[in-house]
Amino acid sequence: xxxxxxxxxxxxxxxxxxxxxxxxxxxxxxxxxxxxxxxxxxxxxxxxxxxxxxxxxxxxxxxxxxxxxxxxxxxxxxxxxxxxxxxxxxxxxxxxxxxxxxxxxxxxxxxxxxxxxxxxxxxxxxxxxxxxxxxxxxxxxxxxxxxxxxxxxxxxxxxxxxxxxxxxxxxxxxxxxxxxxxxxxxxxxxxxxxxxxxxxxxxxxxxxxxxxxxxxxxxxxxxxxxxxxxxxxxxxxxxxxxxxxxxxxxxxxxxxxxxxxxxxxxxxxxxxxxxxxxxxxxxxxxxxxxxxxxxxxxxxxxxxxxxxx
Ligand code: MBD
Ligand code: FE
Numbered sequence: 001x002x003x004x005x006x007x008x009x010x011x012x013x014x015x016x017x018x019x020x021x022x023x024x025x026x027x028x029x030x031x032x033x034x035x036x037x038x039x040x041x042x043x044x045x046x047x048x049x050x051x052x053x054x055x056x057x058x059x060x061x062x063x064x065x066x067x068x069x070x071x072x073x074x075x076x077x078x079x080x081x082x083x084x085x086x087x088x089x090x091x092x093x094x095x096x097x098x099x100x101x102x103x104x105x106x107x108x109x110x111x112x113x114x115x116x117x118x119x120x121x122x123x124x125x126x127x128x129x130x131x132x133x134x135x136x137x138x139x140x141x142x143x144x145x146x147x148x149x150x151x152x153x154x155x156x157x158x159x160x161x162x163x164x165x166x167x168x169x170x171x172x173x174x175x176x177x178x179x180x181x182x183x184x185x186x187x188x189x190x191x192x193x194x195x196x197x198x199x200x201x202x203x204x205x206x207x208x209x210x211x212x213x214x215x216x217x218x219x220x221x222x223x224x225x226x227x228x229x230x231x232x233x234x235x236x237x238x239x240x241x242x243x244x245x246x247x248x249x250x251x252x253x254x255x256x257x258x259x260x261x262x263x264x265x266x267x268x269x270x271x272x273x274x275x276x277x278x279x280x281x282x283x284x285x286x287x288x289x290x291x292x293x294x295x296x297x298x299x300x301x302x303x304x305x306x307x308x309x
Contacts, residue, residue: 009042016037070107071106073204098287099289106251108157110164110307113173113177121190121191123191130159130192135189139288140185140285142287146181149181151178151181152225153176153179154223155177159195177189193280221253222237222238227298228288230290232298236286262280262281
């Protein structure tokens with residue numbers, strides 16, 4: 001079929017814009033919405049999108065909201081990845097280097113986890129059958145100096161691939177803690193090696209991924225927010241080395257610098273490190289940069305879950 005005349009599309013866009021009153025509303029919202037409508041209408045013409053297809057989209061969008069899956073869809077469609085790529089590019093323009101790479105937050109953070117100094121144990125309830133993990137490292141500034149008093153917030157899923165709060169069968173803040181670095185800038189925590197995550201079966205994200213011929217799974221990973229006064233908030237994750245999905249993450253969060261080695265320490269050697277059982281050991285430092293006007297901010301003020309909300 002012949003594509004609609006551009007003039008017909010443009011006239012419709014102008015009609016819609018003509019109802020906006022100058023000086024009213026928000027100029028930034030007007031700019032963004034008008035641009036998105038322009039791109040959308042052109043795509044509808046190019047791809048000959050039908051009325052039936054449009055209403056399938058509307059129904060899917062409605063259901064996705066009811067399911068609270070929009071955060072997951074932003075991750076799965078690579079939108080959250082793209083904003084990281086954009087901010088990386090902006091950092092590069094600003095000459096910012098030698099930092100721990102950012103990677104997406106994802107939709108499963110909960111604010112207000114229990115805080116401790118230097119060390120934390122992440123299990124509020126014991127996870128049966130898990131491989132013990134001790135992870136530690138230093139928070140460092142741009143010169144490599146340790147940053148005492150930095151806050152390392154950490155969260156990961158259990159062996160079912162589920163996160164506390166979103167999985168109401170787990171106790172509050174299970175596998176979620178905030179650790180304040182000690183006088184040497186060091187943090188350490190005791191937990192276990194988590195497993196990967198998969199989107200809720202038959203949910204809106206899962207349905208879309210299937211239609212795209214994709215899977216909706218993530219490799220095993222651990223999330224972090226690192227904050228300290230005057231430093232830019234760092235949002236990142238580490239991957240558990242050896243997961244088959246390490247470089248096949250539906251959320252595109254893996255970065256080679258974020259896959260630290262996992263060292264297996266035997267029960268005998270564990271004693272030398274002051275631990276009472278064999279464990280997997282991960283050492284990982286967080287290299288922070290100062291908050292700067294010329295570079296993107298670390299905080300985005302998205303709405304986040306908390307026990308009160
Ligand atoms: C997760 O655990 C996650 O980290 C992301 C980004 C998306 C879905 C589930
Ligand atoms: Fe996650």
